[in-house]
Amino acid sequence: MKSLVIIGAGFSGTVAAIEFLRTAPEGSTLLILNRSGQLARGLAYGTNSAIHLLNVPAGNMSAIVTEPDSYLDYCKSQDKDITSNCFTPRKMYGEYLESLLTKAESDARGRVDFKQITGNAKRISPFETGARIELDTREVILADQIILALGHFPPLSPAALRPLQDSPCFIKDPWSNDISKLRDSDSPVLLVGGGLTALDVISSLKKSNHTGEITMLSRRGLLPIPHRVSRGSTHSHPELTLELTQKVPDILGYFRTIRSYISSNPEMNWRDVIAAIRPITPKLWLNLPDKERRRFLRHLQPYWDVHRHRVAPATYEVFDASLKVKKIRTLAGRLHCAEEIASGAKVSVRLRGEQHLTDMTFNYIINCTGPNSNPSLINEELIKNLVLENLISIDAYGLGINVTQDLAVIDQTGNASSWLSYVGPMLKANLWEATAVPELRIHASEVAKKIVRLFNEEALKA
Known part of the structure; x- marks a missing residue:
């Protein structure tokens, strides 16, 4: 009897489990291990609030x-008025998963032995032809194959805010704190970061009737961009994708080619052009030499992120309405230092284009810098042990975990594991475009099918 253990039960782990259950050979065992005990949720879909919306239309x-x-069929079974253009609650998506x-579990009953364990994996080590998993309860699980389906980890605290680490005025992780329970509804709040996390926090503050001023600080002061209310063209723009893949790979050349194409086709919406590039983004990333990748990460990534990762129209409307009545102000600048004071915190900021520091005071500071995917900076015992024991390697840019084309993890000597695979947003290290459902569903399906093939081959040998 061959066994697969999936560590993590967010989107990637859940979809890998579904695909495995659908086709696994008779006599297989599947065990899903996660710390919360809540399947098919993870960080993204664990919210119970209907105001937190998906940032991709239901049709995709x-x-x-x-x-x-x-998913669209599921939505219509819940509400017949939902269309492919709708941005549905993330809570609903978790229920769908x-x-x-x-x-899948019901259909596989009698063919696959399915189990769920609530626990925290502490260490993984090779054992015979498979692996041994130690839990923090000292329980040991043996597995022929393991899929690490670790998703997003809490954001890192900016260095300037570390003096506030233990202060009640500093919310380090916006996903693990109830934003609605801030003591004073009229308290001034600083959001550090201006992306999708900041907009989730703003929606939560508005729902809890927060009336105080919200300041949103980011290095460049870039504002989120909304999706269109209706879905755009599905044209693949082959002439553009062909030119990008054939040109000498340099980031400025990519940028100029895309910009020129959009300027030359004013009848097109730039959003459709960005969407057309998605399928070739991994190839463009892999083609770039080291110097060009570093140039992109240093200079252009924030601009790419704000155009590529757009927000649901309804979420943006809440943000835009607050901007118009000056309940939200946006600043571009860098945090220099912070200290706790009686009313909350005082921060010193070097605003963009200025040499001097500007002091500001807030009752609360919320870290909205977004999830951390750099394994070397993740404070998790399992990750630390995987690195320490040379079972995984981190890419040169701190984006994630190195893997082969079939998602086997690569150790620090360059060898691919025969029993350990990874699927999740840390695939960004190799593929760049690996953080959203349209890409992750493909990777989760592929890794599950790989393991089904391995189990079938073993069964034939037996």
């Missing part, structure tokens, strides 16, 4: 590669 959110209307997993 199927978890199953071969069933493009899977759970329903798919429940059905």
